[in-house]
Amino acid sequence: MIPSLLAMAGALWSGIDTERVDVGPGEWRPVYPPSPGEDVIPVKAFQLAVYPVTVGDYEAFVDANPEWKRGRVDGALAGDLYLSRWASPTRAGMSSPGVPVTEVSWFAARAYCRWTGGRLPTEAEWELAGAADETRTDASRDPAFVKRILDWYSRPNPAEWPAVGQGEANAWGLHDMHGMVWEWVDDFNASLVNVDNRDGKGKDELRFCGGGAAAAATDKADYAAFLRIALRSSLEGRSTVRSLGFRCAFDEEAP
Amino acid sequence: MILALLLSCAVPESKDGPAGAEEPVSGPVATGPSLYAIDVPLVTHGGEDIRLDQFRGSPVIVSMFYTECPMACPLLVEAAQGALAEAGNPAVPVLFVSLDPANDTVEAMKKSHDSRGVGEQFTFAAPPADRVREIAALLGIKYRPLPAGGFAHTSVLVLLDGEGRELARAEGNEGRGGLVAALRGG
Numbered sequence: 001m002i003p004s005l006l007a008m009a010g011a012l013w014s015g016i017d018t019e020r021v022d023v024g025p026g027e028w029r030p031v032y033p034p035s036p037g038e039d040v041i042p043v044k045a046f047q048l049a050v051y052p053v054t055v056g057d058y059e060a061f062v063d064a065n066p067e068w069k070r071g072r073v074d075g076a077l078a079g080d081l082y083l084s085r086w087a088s089p090t091r092a093g094m095s096s097p098g099v100p101v102t103e104v105s106w107f108a109a110r111a112y113c114r115w116t117g118g119r120l121p122t123e124a125e126w127e128l129a130g131a132a133d134e135t136r137t138d139a140s141r142d143p144a145f146v147k148r149i150l151d152w153y154s155r156p157n158p159a160e161w162p163a164v165g166q167g168e169a170n171a172w173g174l175h176d177m178h179g180m181v182w183e184w185v186d187d188f189n190a191s192l193v194n195v196d197n198r199d200g201k202g203k204d205e206l207r208f209c210g211g212g213a214a215a216a217a218t219d220k221a222d223y224a225a226f227l228r229i230a231l232r233s234s235l236e237g238r239s240t241v242r243s244l245g246f247r248c249a250f251d252e253e254a255p
Numbered sequence: 256m257i258l259a260l261l262l263s264c265a266v267p268e269s270k271d272g273p274a275g276a277e278e279p280v281s282g283p284v285a286t287g288p289s290l291y292a293i294d295v296p297l298v299t300h301g302g303e304d305i306r307l308d309q310f311r312g313s314p315v316i317v318s319m320f321y322t323e324c325p326m327a328c329p330l331l332v333e334a335a336q337g338a339l340a341e342a343g344n345p346a347v348p349v350l351f352v353s354l355d356p357a358n359d360t361v362e363a364m365k366k367s368h369d370s371r372g373v374g375e376q377f378t379f380a381a382p383p384a385d386r387v388r389e390i391a392a393l394l395g396i397k398y399r400p401l402p403a404g405g406f407a408h409t410s411v412l413v414l415l416d417g418e419g420r421e422l423a424r425a426e427g428n429e430g431r432g433g434l435v436a437a438l439r440g441g
Contacts, residue, residue, distance in 0.1 A: 076290075
């Protein structure tokens with residue numbers, strides 16, 4: 001597809017961050033397996049961006065794709081809070097271009113990643129990548145690691161986030177998977193769909209919210225992962241949340 | 256923040272936009288987001304290239320399926336036929352969009368279309384693989400590929416107005432009375 005190749009070339013010329021690292025292959029064990037056959041999800045090797053997408057990156061995207069300017073986007077694709085803290089429709093006006101972009105919808109995050117030749121990571125990919133601490137690729141069952149994440153979840157949002165990449169990378173070489181902003185995944189609302197879907201709507205959410213899910217969770221130690229699923233399942237594709245950003249995944253070799 | 260998110264489980268998410276209360280109303284009125292906010296190419300069971308908004312300008316029943324679906328999708332096709340019959344067979348087109356473009360080739364869709372005997376009122380069509388989730392999100396359809404093959408997915412029929420906005424939906428076995436009423440009203 002020539003148009004998308006041109007768009008990707010444009011993205012690479014615009015100076016956005018495209019640094020990425022190899023992640024996986026591996027396995028993701030969902031804390032809440034949606035069906036008996038889904039307790040272990042194999043994850044193929046992929047690349048993931050080292051940092052969340054920043055406001056500087058996103059400014060370049062909006063410049064190249066004016067249909068994604070605040071005020072221009074169709075309400076079906078982004079909620080009212082879309083880039084609402086930006087100083088103008090095209091400039092964030094924040095203390096640093098390295099601040100992670102938030103208040104972007106899933107549709108917008110998808111469009112951004114496609115523009116850079118990538119895609120949003122799947123939930124399994126993100127969770128595999130996010131299970132690592134600074135030294136181990138899987139720290140997800142370590143109570144100290146989980147507590148660190150839960151402590152972050154309980155802190156209020158700052159008025160403005162610090163620039164990305166200031167802490168230590170995790171064992172995959174990824175920065176800010178935890179402790180900065182929540183991140184979109186491509187299949188954000190999929191993990192609670194019942195396999196037997198002839199029962200109709202609502203049952204999956206009921207099962208989850210009614211308390212049964214917490215008890216059904218395979219490993220109560222990873223309550224942080226449970227909360228991430230709760231967050232994602234509460235979203236719509238057009239949702240724009242103050243503390244929700246994203247990073248892109250890639251299938252081809254890192255440049 | 257977490258508390259707010261968890262609470263949102265229990266409370267139906269509100270739709271944006273004020274209800275246009277003053278206008279004279281005949282039949283259902285749609286104010287929500289439009290499926291046609293995205294432009295996606297589709298290939299039909301007949302091998303025809305169309306766009307997602309092929310039926311813009313008139314009401315359309317839209318759903319998502321995949322041809323290898325053993326149970327829920329055939330029921331969904333029957334539900335659409337049943338709703339149309341109950342509404343007195345209005346000439347409202349029905350568009351079934353594939354969740355599985357990798358396997359739902361023109362040949363596979365043609366075979367499925369023929370075997371269901373649904374006629375040309377029904378269009379089976381596949382989008383590019385990387386656009387499936389966007390269509391699903393706009394229709395409020397959730398799905399997940401299963402390790403053993405196939406998909407877990409919301410079974411739903413959505414009636415859209417001429418601008419792609421939802422007039423009514425019939426989900427699972429909740430009954431299709433609202434959909435049938437809207438079909439009659441339209």
